[in-house]
Amino acid sequence: MKKKLRIYLPFASNELKRQMAYKGAFYLFIFISLFGSFIQYFLWMAIYGSAENSVLGGLTREEMVVYIFMVYVTGSVVMISISDWVSDDVVKGTVAMNLIKPIDYRMSLISRAMGQVVYRFLVPGVFIWIGLEIYKVTVLGLSVTGVTNVLLYLASCIMSFFIYVLFDFCFGMVAFFTTYIFGMLMAKEALLSFLTGQLIPLSFFPEVVQKVFDYLPFSSMVYTPVMIYLGKYSDAQLCFVLARQAAWVVILYVLGSLIWKQVTKRLVVLGG
Amino acid sequence: MKLREEKIVIEVSHITKEFVSPKKYPGLKGAIKGLFSNEKVSKKAVDDISFTIEAGEIVGYIGSNGAGKSTTIKMMTGILNPTEGRCMVNGINPCKQRKENARNIGVVFGQRTQLWWDLPLSESFTILKEIYDVSDEDYKERMVFLNNVLELQDFFDRPVRTLSLGQRMRADLGAALLHNPKVLYLDEPTIGLDLVVKDNIRKAIKEINEKYQTTVILTTHDIGDIEELCSRIIIIDQGKKIYDGSLEALKDTYGTKRKVSMEVKKPEKVEHLNLAERLGVTAQECSMEVDKEQKVLTVTFDKHKLQVPQIMNAVMELTEVQDVKIQETELAEIVKQIYNHGFTGQEA
Structure with missing residues (x-):
């Protein structure tokens, strides 16, 4: 275990260093995605302003503000698109360079993703989070989120991260069969922003659709931790959603291993 | 042993790698046809190779x-x-x-x-x-x-x-x-x-x-x-x-030919010399070219059959030699030959 840590830790720390090497791109990323959050903010405020009910989809106006920005913080930290790297590796043929080393490809990708998590948590995640809490107390007049909720939120986030990267690894494996998945990556982004509740809280969907979402891993990626943060779950529900997250981690892990076995059997390395 | x-x-024993890819047709029409066809072509990139x-x-x-x-x-x-x-x-x-x-x-x-x-x-x-x-x-x-x-x-x-x-x-x-x-x-x-x-x-x-x-x-x-x-x-x-x-x-095996270029004073004197006959070998084993303008005589010969001095002697009997250049067949040429014509000789 310790040895594994020694091998894969450098992948994480190098990704961190790499991120810092391309500062411009990163700040642009923050700016653009935050911009999107503010558009959502104003849109929702307009909706609440013209709505007759003060509670929409189970969320009050104030909770919606928290929801929008916590979704941003959670999404930016948890959703590290490793399938981008896989597709890059496959198209450029650099996957060969990974495979000639005595390392596990998936582990190396997840380690890299962890490096990015740390960076994204530090800038801008934690600042927006703190800013949001201050805004919440001073402007919205709500109380500070309790320690239990924060801890549960973080625990849920960690599982969310694994669900996302393990899912994304399986998704990225498609690249080995089609050798080019740029279009699918775009489709994935669009679909996920919808299915994870980033665009609209899942509680806004009709009952039937929500039932379907219950059986998909996507709601566990962003929606669950944010709802935990908002304290929307009863104790029993809380246990259930956390257990569901854990189950998805295991399922996706096993699925990924099986797919990887198939992939290595019919591996095609391009170029050279 | x-x-x-x-x-x-x-x-490596009898290793073979076959790549299977969808069949592509030429032109725009072919590209459209390719969308609907399910034909596959396979190509053997490596075919039964063994070595240790x-x-x-x-x-x-x-x-x-x-x-x-x-x-x-x-x-x-x-x-x-x-x-x-x-x-x-x-x-x-x-x-x-x-x-x-x-x-x-x-x-x-x-x-x-x-x-x-x-x-x-x-x-x-x-x-x-x-x-x-x-x-x-x-x-x-x-x-x-x-x-x-x-x-x-x-x-x-x-x-x-x-x-x-x-x-x-x-x-x-x-x-x-x-x-x-x-x-x-x-x-x-x-x-x-x-x-x-x-x-x-x-x-x-x-x-x-x-x-x-x-x-x-x-x-x-x-x-x-x-x-x-x-x-x-x-x-x-x-x-x-x-x-x-x-x-x-x-x-x-494949680089047996050697070349000697000689700059001679009077090329017309050696022009009609039949070097192969004189040295008692076949024309394949020894051939000659004369460049009158440059006054250069080039002899290509089999290095197992003839030696450079033999050729020099034969030429010097007829005219004066001013400069000599000997070329070994380079590996590049052998390889080029093999690439171009394939290889028919037995394995060493």
Whole structure:
């Protein structure tokens, strides 16, 4: 275990260093995605302003503000698109360079993703989070989120991260069969922003659709931790959603291993 | 016999790789047709190749573009599964036990880098040290050696993306050797490099081979690489092995022709000389060309049948010779000949 840590830790720390090497791109990323959050903010405020009910989809106006920005913080930290790297590796043929080393490809990708998590948590995640809490107390007049909720939120986030990267690894494996998945990556982004509740809280969907979402891993990626943060779950529900997250981690892990076995059997390395 | 077997590092037996791809049709019409057709074409990139390589050998693996060199290398490194046949490296099947095999090998793909593109070179080496579990003493010792032969210290702290091709190649070679692999695969290690760097790389490969008894398998298009480094060469063409043997044997069998150019004072005097008849050999074994304007007489002959002085004597009886130039057939020419016409001779 310790040895594994020694091998894969450098992948994480190098990704961190790499991120810092391309500062411009990163700040642009923050700016653009935050911009999107503010558009959502104003849109929702307009909706609440013209709505007759003060509670929409189970969320009050104030909770919606928290929801929008916590979704941003959670999404930016948890959703590290490793399938981008896989597709890059496959198209450029650099996957060969990974495979000639005595390392596990998936582990190396997840380690890299962890490096990015740390960076994204530090800038801008934690600042927006703190800013949001201050805004919440001073402007919205709500109380500070309790320690239990924060801890549960973080625990849920960690599982969310694994669900996302393990899912994304399986998704990225498609690249080995089609050798080019740029279009699918775009489709994935669009679909996920919808299915994870980033665009609209899942509680806004009709009952039937929500039932379907219950059986998909996507709601566990962003929606669950944010709802935990908002304290929307009863104790029993809380246990259930956390257990569901854990189950998805295991399922996706096993699925990924099986797919990887198939992939290595019919591996095609391009170029050279 | 037993001893010999123990020394065998790589054993490739009847390895075949077939690539299956959808059939493509020409033109726009063809592209549309391709959308609806499900026809597949298969191409054998490597076709029933077998060979064994012993410890400490430097083997040149050559063939024209697309002959299947890289595909074979990929199968030996374990990143490509052979369709048929099997290869064993150090007693390990690289496709089944990729990670175990990876500990024993070092690979340099000339057109790619295994270094971390955005990070200083030193960082890449630190990661590799951890990945291969190299101890601190070994790391230090090896770095001294690598610095000596590859001169990495000049750019050790610079990001890999800012390195020149020559520097990057040296760095890559160093990275592949950090864990002291038993087998080193070099896929076109000197591609695109200038003469000085090429020379350095070759020297480094030689030194590494001598010091650590590393087995080296090298694919290249550069004849110089082969002449300087390889004791043995394997030539493949269209996926089939067509030659496997020593460089000397190849030269002996296919480089038997020699050329002598003589600058003579009066070319018209030798113009009608039948050199083959005079020296008692067939016309195939000795032919002659006269360039009257340049006053140059060129004789091509079989070096097993005739000696240069014999020819010189015959010519000097008729006219004065001012200058002599002797040319050996170069390997490049032999290889070119083989690529162009295929290989019909028996294996050495």
